Amino acid sequence: MQNPNFEYMRRLSADIRVETVKAISKAGAGHIGGAVSIADVLAVLYGGAMNIRPSDPDWEHRDWLVLSKGHAGPGLYAALALTGYFPMDWLDTVNKPGTRLPSHCDMKRTPGIDMTTGSLGQGLSAAVGIALGNRINGIESYVYCIVGDGEINEGQIWEAAQTASHNKIDNLILFVDWNKKQLDGKLEDVNDPIDIAGKFEAFGFEAQTVKGYDVEEIYSAIERAKKVKGKPSVIVLDTLKGLGICFAENAVTCHFMAVDEKMEKEAIDVIEKRYEQGAYPGGESRK
Amino acid sequence: MRIASNHDLETVEMRKAFVETLIQEGNKNSRIVTVNSDLCSSMGITDFVKIFPDRSFNVGIQESNGVGVSAGLSAAGMIPFFHTFAVFASRRVFDQAFVSCAYAGLNVKIVGGDPGVTATTNGGTHMSFEDIALMRAIPTARVIEFSDTTMVRKVVPQVVEHYGVDYMRLMRKCLHRIYDESSEIIVGKANVLREGTDVTIIACGLEVYEALTAAQQLEEEGISARVVDMFTIKPLDNECVIESAKKTGAIVTAENHNIINGLGSAVAEVLVENIPVPMERVGAQDEFGEVGPQNYLMERFNLTSKTIYEKAKRVISRK
Numbered sequence: 001m002q003n004p005n006f007e008y009m010r011r012l013s014a015d016i017r018v019e020t021v022k023a024i025s026k027a028g029a030g031h032i033g034g035a036v037s038i039a040d041v042l043a044v045l046y047g048g049a050m051n052i053r054p055s056d057p058d059w060e061h062r063d064w065l066v067l068s069k070g071h072a073g074p075g076l077y078a079a080l081a082l083t084g085y086f087p088m089d090w091l092d093t094v095n096k097p098g099t100r101l102p103s104h105c106d107m108k109r110t111p112g113i114d115m116t117t118g119s120l121g122q123g124l125s126a127a128v129g130i131a132l133g134n135r136i137n138g139i140e141s142y143v144y145c146i147v148g149d150g151e152i153n154e155g156q157i158w159e160a161a162q163t164a165s166h167n168k169i170d171n172l173i174l175f176v177d178w179n180k181k182q183l184d185g186k187l188e189d190v191n192d193p194i195d196i197a198g199k200f201e202a203f204g205f206e207a208q209t210v211k212g213y214d215v216e217e218i219y220s221a222i223e224r225a226k227k228v229k230g231k232p233s234v235i236v237l238d239t240l241k242g243l244g245i246c247f248a249e250n251a252v253t254c255h256f257m258a259v260d261e262k263m264e265k266e267a268i269d270v271i272e273k274r275y276e277q278g279a280y281p282g283g284e285s286r287k
Numbered sequence: 288m289r290i291a292s293n294h295d296l297e298t299v300e301m302r303k304a305f306v307e308t309l310i311q312e313g314n315k316n317s318r319i320v321t322v323n324s325d326l327c328s329s330m331g332i333t334d335f336v337k338i339f340p341d342r343s344f345n346v347g348i349q350e351s352n353g354v355g356v357s358a359g360l361s362a363a364g365m366i367p368f369f370h371t372f373a374v375f376a377s378r379r380v381f382d383q384a385f386v387s388c389a390y391a392g393l394n395v396k397i398v399g400g401d402p403g404v405t406a407t408t409n410g411g412t413h414m415s416f417e418d419i420a421l422m423r424a425i426p427t428a429r430v431i432e433f434s435d436t437t438m439v440r441k442v443v444p445q446v447v448e449h450y451g452v453d454y455m456r457l458m459r460k461c462l463h464r465i466y467d468e469s470s471e472i473i474v475g476k477a478n479v480l481r482e483g484t485d486v487t488i489i490a491c492g493l494e495v496y497e498a499l500t501a502a503q504q505l506e507e508e509g510i511s512a513r514v515v516d517m518f519t520i521k522p523l524d525n526e527c528v529i530e531s532a533k534k535t536g537a538i539v540t541a542e543n544h545n546i547i548n549g550l551g552s553a554v555a556e557v558l559v560e561n562i563p564v565p566m567e568r569v570g571a572q573d574e575f576g577e578v579g580p581q582n583y584l585m586e587r588f589n590l591t592s593k594t595i596y597e598k599a600k601r602v603i604s605r606k
């Protein structure tokens with residue numbers, strides 16, 4: 001993209017948070033923490049960085065996104081609805097009987113979903129396959145993939161990483177949502193991944209670590225990653241689980257929460273207040 | 288075995304009964320260890336971990352590694368219990384469960400949570416309609432599905448006593464009460480919950496309550512249904528299946544699982560080899576799961592007492 005509109009991206013990320021909390025509140029409960037920690041990267045991708053046609057989701061020259069941490073589906077659905085892939089009112093149906101928006105990403109049900117995920121650890125392998133296939137087809141597009149920082153516990157992630165660098169796929173850009181928590185608690189209390197960026201470097205990736213809630217930093221990192229030739233790139237997004245949703249930020253565990261209308265309203269008020277005060281997404285202490 | 292005086296929804300969650308029993312066993316037997324994979328809290332194992340931190344290992348989101356580690360713990364004399372959702376406890380770890388555990392002749396207990404439609408809003412990726420099929424295909428492995436908390440409390444100690452690979456299907460939340468607390472429940476021996484003469488309904492897990500409800504409805508129409516809780520799917524109580532066929536001449540199976548290679552298949556194998564009688568199977572009809580509340584999914588996959596009732600009438604008409 002020639003002129004990234006950072007203000008638009010920032011606003012889009014706020015709208016993604018708002019729509020995600022609304023959708024989860026309508027559903028009654030959901031994976032709020034991990035759905036909102038990727039709101040900013042989704043806003044950068046769908047707000048300008050990706051080459052896409054929302055009216056033609058399967059356009060063969062598009063950039064792809066594999067959301068490997070498929071439980072964050074509602075965050076991505078908000079981004080897709082806000083950028084015109086499907087009507088906004090679909091968001092009211094998340095997890096309802098017969099919905100096209102199930103909790104975990106499902107490429108057979110949802111326009112704009114490029115890969116089915118939900119069993120953690122599988123998405124990066126698929127992203128590698130897509131990148132290889134596009135290369136064979138001479139399609140010059142990028143394949144983006146988002147994995148969770150807990151998800152990279154899975155050995156398959158590292159098998160995929162090795163395949164990616166062995167095959168020198170520079171059309172693959174991986175994000176790690178380094179939000180510091182997995183389901184049972186903090187990463188270091190469960191099975192410490194130690195140095196995430198360092199590990200990917202050891203696997204032959206070009207690695208960067210950026211503020212995961214700063215659209216300008218994320219955008220610049222993508223631009224730098226695109227200049228890297230002959231190897232895949234990883235961008236580690238330094239962020240917090242639940243960031244931007246007051247009740248989730250303050251909870252000991254915000255992986256999966258019951259959300260009611262009162263919590264929804266309060267969360268939206270806080271988002272808007274922080275936005276006005278220039279303290280978005282995380283309030284002063286977190287920025 | 289004694290049936291409960293009512294079949295109300297229990298107030299104690301299945302996972303609570305499970306962890307309480309595991310703690311009780313853990314106090315008696317220091318070789319019991321737990322291996323968890325970032326679903327420790329969801330599976331309700333946290334209480335065990337708090338009491339026995341040195342005998343608990345959270346490998347993170349690494350199910351195959353967790354089963355492999357469990358195999359090693361067993362080789363070193365421990366009795367490992369590995370916990371995760373049923374889909375991951377079967378599909379994801381199948382080769383490790385097969386080779387490192389069963390083929391190696393080791394002693395590993397695998398607990399699969401939220402089987403079938405009880406995965407509710409986690410949807411298709413999490414809805415195991417195939418875990419029984421997979422685990423039943425592992426030579427020597429036993430496959431058990433709990434039908435209420437009394438059964439959990441009676442069966443887990445027997446699982447500890449038994450050397451080998453045991454796969455347990457554990458609905459995490461509350462089920463309907465089936466058994467009186469004084470019941471004796473023996474792994475491998477089916478429980479006849481109700482005698483009958485016209486048809487036998489053989490069920491497991493949450494389908495046991497549906498079977499009892501269907502039997503009640505049938506009785507109102509003068510049809511006498513025998514109801515069997517076949518909570519040990521492997522080794523199957525062949526004698527009970529044969530006896531049921533002899534007594535009633537028609538069988539309906541009901542399971543929260545694909546009709547392919549689950550309880551229905553296991554029962555059919557025994558029938559055709561011994562005493563072929565008409566039979567119908569209630570279960571997912573070779574379909575993937577989807578999101579929704581449990582009551583919706585019960586209807587969607589035809590797992591309610593209504594389907595059991597209809598299939599019972601159909602099978603009787605085929606005699």
Ligand SMILES: Cc1ncc(C[n+]2csc(CCOP(=O)(O)OP(=O)(O)O)c2C)c(N)n1
Nearest residue numbers: 034118119120148149150151181182183325
């Ligand atoms: C193979 C597999 N194991 C377990 C789960 C259950 N599960 C869903 S999300 C989650 C934690 C994910 O943590 P992380 O990757 O850090 O995601 P985030 O913090 O972004 O929510 C777990 C264990 C799963 N979906 N897939």
Ligand SMILES: [Mg+2]
Nearest residue numbers: 149150181182
């Ligand atoms: Mg995380």
